[in-house]
Amino acid sequence: MKAIVYTAYGPPDVLQLQEIPTPKPKANEVRIRIRAASVNFGDLLVRKLGQVTPAQFHMPALFLMLAKLYFGIFRPRRAILGSEFAGDIDTVGSAVTRFNPGTPVFGFVGPRMGAYAEYICMSENGILTEKPANLTYEQAAVVPYGAMMALKMIGRLDLRPGQKVLVNGASAGIGSLALQIAKHRGATVTGVCGTQRMEFVRALGADRVIDYAREDFTAGDERWDVIFDILGKGSFDKARRVLAPDGRYVYVSFKSKQLMQMLRTRLTGGPRALCASETEQLADLVAVKGLFESGALTTVIDRTFPLEQAADAHRYVESGTKAAQVAITVGAPMGSPLY
Ligand SMILES: NC(=O)c1ccc[n+]([C@@H]2O[C@H](COP(=O)([O-])OP(=O)(O)OC[C@H]3O[C@@H](n4cnc5c(N)ncnc54)[C@H](OP(=O)(O)O)[C@@H]3O)[C@@H](O)[C@H]2O)c1
Known part of the structure; x- marks a missing residue:
């Protein structure tokens, strides 16, 4: 072959x-x-x-x-x-x-x-x-890897309809699916990506799209209940002011500093940093198939x-x-x- x-x-x-x-x-x-x-x-x-x-x-x-x-x-x-x-x-x-x-x-x-x-x-x-x-x-x-990861991560968050979610890195593997799954669960979703991928992220159903090269999402007045940081390019400390009082900052990529932040914010109360750690299983792929066939994902x-x-x-x-x-x-x- x-x-x-x-x-x-x-x-x-x-x-x-x-x-x-x-x-x-x-x-x-x-x-x-x-x-x-x-x-x-x-x-x-x-x-x-x-x-x-x-x-x-x-x-x-x-x-x-x-x-x-x-x-x-x-x-x-x-x-x-x-x-x-x-x-x-x-x-x-x-x-x-x-x-x-x-x-x-x-x-x-x-x-x-x-x-x-x-x-x-x-x-x-x-x-x-x-x-x-x-x-x-x-x-x-x-889609398999990104969709399974996104489904697992969002499944742990008990996301409620009407909550506001931001995906920092919404234009590829995990983020493009996290954006859509959050939207499917009734959230209002902001996608952050590079200039060339903005149309794609809009086509996935994002309510708002931010170009990370032109705008810093932590500098505005909007508040989010959940922020996914796919590559760990942002930081919880910087994003704290744009998180809701009980908001969560989910690092999909993280190092020891972010693990320490997770431990610290667990003890102090207020917005929390979380480090995701997921593994894929057959049941996740079967669920993903159903979501695509129902039209919830694309x-x-x-x-x-x-x-x-x-x-x-x-x-x-x-x-x-x-x-x-x-x-x-x-x-x-x-x-x-x-x-
Ligand atoms: N925690 C876990 O259990 C777990 C499991 C699997 C993977 N991971 C980690 O997940 C990461 C890979 O995720 P992926 O497969 O989704 O990667 P990917 O397909 O390469 O996507 C990366 C995303 O990050 C965006 N990005 C690039 N530079 C950025 C910046 N400066 N600011 C904001 N966003 C930026 C990209 O946007 P543009 O393309 O538009 O520039 C793209 O949307 C790896 O670090 C991997 O180790 C974690």
Whole structure:
């Protein structure tokens, strides 16, 4: 099969098209013919992990150490990137009962990766379920991780209709889904993003969109009940004045300073800082499928790149000019118009 393989950490050029053996499913596994895969935060990070320093990393240095041990300290131990995908069940192992060949599916393999390829095998009990019928393969491929994370985080907050939510980083993986799930729960939502993604965030249903390059959301008079900070680019101390008296500032990315803030604000009362820590499960993906099929959630594909041009897809995302989500297509492109 064709796959995008990388044998050294570095710039997008390390991603090379190669012919490798097609994997065979074990008794409890299914083999999926991949139609589309996402280019997400994790793919970009892991491609250059060897060169990432603790200062560039958005989470505690210990997490970076563990990631380097898992993915390889000097060179990648997992040769194929891609953690989210959509495709069709191709072959099932002898003990498989959940899936039949031909069923369209979408799924998440997490740090195991391997979706930048024509085929992938995974346990039938992995994070894999039928593709939402109303999404293209490209749309379905770019949402599992962000939607599952956002659903888990918002589920813990007991968000009430009418509350005001701000998502600092609303234009990509987790934030674009957090914005929509908060909106679906009846909140009034402000999305903060880069200039090129403002139209996308508006199309997702944001009541107000702020360009972080032009406006500091902590400087105005508006107050929010919940602020999600996806990359930890803001700070609780600065945002305290725009939080409601019992408001919560949720760091999706955090370091030890933010963990200390969480402990401190738990004791002092008033607005609180929280550090999110979530893991994905199959039940979350099943819930995500239902939300997309009900029309509560959507996504927009800006550009697709064929598997052979995976390096260009990475370059495009890193250029900062993308207008919405980016997918890699495997085989014939399915087409998915912008808006
Ligand atoms: N806590 C947990 O359990 C957990 C789990 C998984 C991941 N994470 C963390 O989540 C982060 C990745 O999230 P993601 O996948 O959603 O990332 P992503 O897809 O790369 O999205 C990043 C978002 O941040 C925005 N952003 C960039 N610069 C900004 C700035 N200066 N101010 C405000 N927003 C800015 C981007 O906006 P533009 O693109 O418009 O510039 C984009 O909307 C990582 O740090 C990862 O470690 C945490």
